Amino acid sequence: MKLIAVIGGHLNRPYANTFNGGESxxxxxxxxNEVAKLVSTKKQAQEVVDCVFSTIVDALQxxxxxxxxxxxxxxxxKREARTGRNPQTGAEIKIDARNVPKFVPAKALKDAVN
Structure with a gap:
């Protein structure tokens, strides 16, 4: 629960326009690096970020x-099976059904970016 509060707390925090040495x-x-500002070490921050991502992936699986x-x-x-086309040859190919991840932003996130 504390992690969710930390993530949610950053929605109102203005970030610099650039990261990673000038890239946007x-x-x-x-x-x-941002999480490391809130915890004791960068190693802990890495563990927190990895834990959040792996927990999300595990739940989606x-x-x-x-x-x-x-x-x-x-x-x-669920993405249904469908017939596609090879762009090089024009031949029809069968694309198997599969599960795909989806993200739906919350209203607060939408408002924060506008």
Missing amino acids: TMNKGDLV KSDAVQIAGFGSFKTA
Whole structure:
């Protein structure tokens, strides 16, 4: 529960426009650096970030939804089998059914980015 509060607490915090030495995309290392500002060490921050991601993946593998208040929901959706086309040859190919992850942002997240 404490981790969810930490994540939710950052929605109102203004981030710099650049991460990772000037790039405008935040990557996992940048996220670890932000979490490290709230915990004792960077190693702990790495463990926290890895734990959050692995917990979300584990839940999705079991077809469970993950809802984080003020952030959004992760869930899986079934993509039906379909027929596709090889763009090089034009030949039809069968694409198997599969489960795909979906993310639905919460209203607070949508409002924060607008």
